[in-house]
Amino acid sequence: MQRLTNVYPQFRWFKLSIATLIAIIISTCDATGNLYASLPPCADSYCDCSDFASQALAQDVLNAFEDDYYGLDKDGNGQACEHLPQTDLTLDRATYFSNSEHLTFGNPSNAAQDNPDNFLIEREPYALSYNKARNVLNWASWRADQRWLGSVDRQNDFRPDGGGLPKGFYQVMPGDYRRSGYDRGHMVPSGDRTLAPRDNSLTFLMTNIFPQASANNRGPWRELEQYGRDLVQQQGKALYVIGGIYGDKGKIGDQRKAEKVTVPGRVWKVIVVLDHVEDDITPRTPVIAVDMPNSDRIEADWQAYRTTVDRIEIATGYDLLSAVSEDIQAVIESR
Numbered sequence: 001m002q003r004l005t006n007v008y009p010q011f012r013w014f015k016l017s018i019a020t021l022i023a024i025i026i027s028t029c030d031a032t033g034n035l036y037a038s039l040p041p042c043a044d045s046y047c048d049c050s051d052f053a054s055q056a057l058a059q060d061v062l063n064a065f066e067d068d069y070y071g072l073d074k075d076g077n078g079q080a081c082e083h084l085p086q087t088d089l090t091l092d093r094a095t096y097f098s099n100s101e102h103l104t105f106g107n108p109s110n111a112a113q114d115n116p117d118n119f120l121i122e123r124e125p126y127a128l129s130y131n132k133a134r135n136v137l138n139w140a141s142w143r144a145d146q147r148w149l150g151s152v153d154r155q156n157d158f159r160p161d162g163g164g165l166p167k168g169f170y171q172v173m174p175g176d177y178r179r180s181g182y183d184r185g186h187m188v189p190s191g192d193r194t195l196a197p198r199d200n201s202l203t204f205l206m207t208n209i210f211p212q213a214s215a216n217n218r219g220p221w222r223e224l225e226q227y228g229r230d231l232v233q234q235q236g237k238a239l240y241v242i243g244g245i246y247g248d249k250g251k252i253g254d255q256r257k258a259e260k261v262t263v264p265g266r267v268w269k270v271i272v273v274l275d276h277v278e279d280d281i282t283p284r285t286p287v288i289a290v291d292m293p294n295s296d297r298i299e300a301d302w303q304a305y306r307t308t309v310d311r312i313e314i315a316t317g318y319d320l321l322s323a324v325s326e327d328i329q330a331v332i333e334s335r
């Protein structure tokens with residue numbers, strides 16, 4: 001090859017055009033071959049009306065399959081899941097800039113202090129967006145690397161958030177989960193914050209907890225948490241993690257109280273794997289994206305739920321990794 005280009009300089013152009021041709025073929029295959037790329041992740045296995053953040057997304061899935069494959073249009077009027085909010089998902093305007101290390105690569109929903117359903121809580125060990133109407137978080141974002149790991153025991157002090165939420169917000173109590181059939185699932189794992197007792201204890205605030213199907217919490221979700229922790233402990237990697245929930249499977253709560261906690265239909269997580277804490281994200285940075293049903297009918301292997309960041313963005317309406325340049329996002333979010 002080398003000698004050929006020396007003798008015939010034009011051959012370089014020929015090689016280039018072959019490369020271009022191959023690139024075009026690959027991208028066309030991807031566009032036509034992967035019918036699901038523009039659909040929410042549930043379309044890969046099983047979708048229920050509880051798996052969608054809006055009616056429009058349910059409609060997209062209904063329209064994508066012949067016959068009503070997932071039973072989203074039980075009354076047969078051509079409309080999927082009519083009881084869901086009709087509106088397209090829209091992102092709040094960015095009104096606040098954070099210096100938190102947990103938001104270095106973006107604030108997925110532009111959470112701030114003005115929209116109670118997208119309310120930003122920043123703490124030393126993590127940042128999260130809380131939803132007043134649902135009484136549960138939207139997403140959390142946190143660094144997971146050796147700086148946060150030590151030998152502190154699991155504090156187990158589940159308790160209402162208190163000062164993290166303004167007046168007028170219901171303070172979810174550990175008792176709201178009693179006899180609900182759901183685990184008090186951590187978004188930011190206790191196991192990622194074991195250096196200082198205080199940091200570990202902050203993961204037990206009820207704003208970091210969501211109603212999680214136990215087979216999910218103790219199955220693939222935990223396996224994925226452990227997989228990430230192994231990357232940190234065994235390979236010295238520095239993770240940047242964003243995790244969240246969406247969809248609505250109903251409510252749980254204390255019978256004597258009007259306020260209820262929404263049970264999400266889906267749980268998702270994006271893990272950016274960096275070599276060093278201070279690294280930037282490049283087109284070659286490994287990114288793991290998963291989106292699982294919040295259900296006891298679930299595969300044990302988290303790999304079964306791998307998807308793309310792009311599809312989590314479709315399902316949630318967020319812009320993940322928004323502080324990363326558009327061309328790098330385009331590469332790492334679609335693969």
Ligand code: MN
Binds near residue numbers: 185217222
């Ligand atoms: Mn858990």
Ligand code: MN
Binds near residue numbers: 313319321322329333
């Ligand atoms: Mn993005």
